[in-house]
Amino acid sequence: MRRRLLALLCVTGSLVSACGVLPGGHQRHTVTVWLMKDSASKDFLRRFTEDFERTHQDLRLDIRIQNWTGIVAKVRAALKDDAKDAPDVIEVGNTQVSQYVDDGQLADLTLESMRDWGKEHWLRGLAEPGKDGNKQYGVPWYAANRVVIYRKDLFAQAGITTPPQTRDEWLADTRKLDSGGNQGIYLAGQDWYTLSGFIWDEGGELAVQKDYQWRGALDTPAALRGMDFYRRLQALGEGPVDADEEHPPQAGVFAGGKVAQIIAVPGLAQSVVQQNPGLKDKLGFFPVPGKSAARPGTVFTGGSDLVVPQNTDDQFAATAVIGALTGAKWDTELARTMNYVPNKTTLAGAVAGEEGVAAMAVGAAHGRATPNTPQWAAVEADNPIKGYMTEVLGGADPATEARRASHTITEALATDLG
Structure with missing residues (x-):
């Protein structure tokens, strides 16, 4: 998390403002989130941001949209300890997680996954690529399959x-x-x-x-x-x-x-x-x-996981963003909005009304990813x-x-x- 003093001018190319002060003069801290182009609509991100900031009044979201082309090199640079203005949460392709785990620069999210996020119901094709041994680094967000x-x-x-x-x-x-x-x-x-x-x-x-x-x-x-x-x-x-x-x-x-x-x-x-x-x-x-x-x-199974860099200043706030994005409310809303499969088998009913996505959800329950x-x-x-x-x-x-x-x-x- 990148704490910004009120005296600094807040300039960003993100979809939402990254500056804010709570009533009484308490500063809101900024969580920088990298999401990929076309993963979510602008309207979805606007609604999510408004809801998140209303329920987390000490936090601001700075959502920055990235292009898939060249993203691996850009993420690796951001994961370095001396990276400037680095993100706190990053969306990565499910089969890309192992590359960043191998670099040893992702936060271990095993505890939150087991205690808070219902990992026993995650789609296998999203969950397995996010693991290394018994540790969970990538948190399933959404899926798509043939x-x-x-x-x-x-x-x-x-x-x-x-x-x-x-x-x-x-x-x-x-x-x-x-x-x-x-x-x-x-x-x-x-x-x-x-x-x-x-x-x-x-x-x-x-x-x-x-x-x-x-x-x-x-x-x-x-x-x-x-x-x-x-x-x-x-x-x-x-x-x-x-x-x-x-x-x-x-x-x-x-x-x-x-x-x-x-x-x-x-x-x-x-x-x-x-x-x-x-x-x-x-x-x-x-x-x-x-x-x-x-x-x-x-x-x-293709799709995306969310990860947290080790060099974040506040892992607790970063996991709050992931918990909200991947929770039942907003994950099913994303699936309905973008015609994705939700991240859990238990949420498949959320897309049952659309024939193509419903067929996709049936297959996703038995999805796999590359080695x-x-x-x-x-x-x-x-x-x-x-x-x-x-x-x-x-x-x-x-x-x-x-x-x-x-x-x-x-x-x-x-x-x-x-």
């Missing part, structure tokens, strides 16, 4: 009256849809986030840690089963085997009118309708099916999983290619990031 976006009219034409609830049903329905000039599903060959969910469903992992060393694990029987399911599903459409879902953007392909399903975050439906207004009211959503109807498929090591960034820098997928979908031996990719992952996880 669902199946489908054409209700094409399903009806194929005689499919309800969305599939199991993988077997999904394959059978997609075969019916893959006819008459329509693609049953458009699934790019290098959509490794979707593959990850299928691998996790089979009990496999992208990488495992043993004796303090991380190793690639695509060559295990479970991981190979996940890849085999991906291969069978991907074959029921015309997705390119040598490209990911952004090349070309799958929203544009879906908008072309000849695709029955894609796997994406629900918000992509807006782009589809913008490109093809004729699809308005024809799009539906369902969770990625699992192996049985009792459990939806596992999905990769919890800062070196995973080195894997994604030149992602061998994509190349592995292309080779298998092109007809190469899966076991051979999986061993090769796993070896490359192991080497990347041994990289010293400095």
Whole structure:
């Protein structure tokens, strides 16, 4: 917390004023909060700030919006002991937390998480990346994950009256849809986030840690089963085997009118309708099916955690901000406002009224994140999983290619990031 004397001129580019004095001459202390661009609307932040400052009359919020581009270097600089005008609370991507934990410059929030914040109900895909051993450094804020976006009219034409609830049903329905000039599903060959969910469903992992060393694990029987399911599903459409879902953007392909399903975050439906207004009211959503109807498929969970730098002047005030932002009142309000999944499984009902977000919340309850090591960034820098997928979908031996990719992952996880 950056205490500012009343005599100083308070100048800030934040959304709210960072200066204030309580009645009777007592100074309000300022809590500087870094949030990422587009994570929350200006109206949400205004309402939150007014409520927080009304209920914490000794504190002022200075909310500063950051861009994702270059944020890792900027956060690392802010975490240094001699950082000037550093933040007290920082929003970080859930899979980024381990990079800052590895630097040893985040405050341990384990006690507050257990005592005050209900960590037993947190989404696994947000909570696990925020941990290091038994210590909690990142506090889940909001989540988003993939669902199946489908054409209700094409399903009806194929005689499919309800969305599939199991993988077997999904394959059978997609075969019916893959006819008459329509693609049953458009699934790019290098959509490794979707593959990850299928691998996790089979009990496999992208990488495992043993004796303090991380190793690639695509060559295990479970991981190979996940890849085999991906291969069978991907074959029921015309997705390119040598490209990911952004090349070309799958929203544009879906908008072309000849695709029955894609796997994406629900918000992509807006782009589809913008490109093809004729699809308005024809799009539906369902969770990625699992192996049985009792459990939806596992999905990769994206989203954000909130952290507190060790170099804050007042950790108590910083945790007050986190407690308010991630508490039931404002976390559900954020989810409703921005079409996110709330941070707890117990809050999923807050978004039940919106079909796409409700489907996303079902999947988020079984969400996962990438391996919890800062070196995973080195894997994604030149992602061998994509190349592995292309080779298998092109007809190469899966076991051979999986061993090769796993070896490359192991080497990347041994990289010293400095």
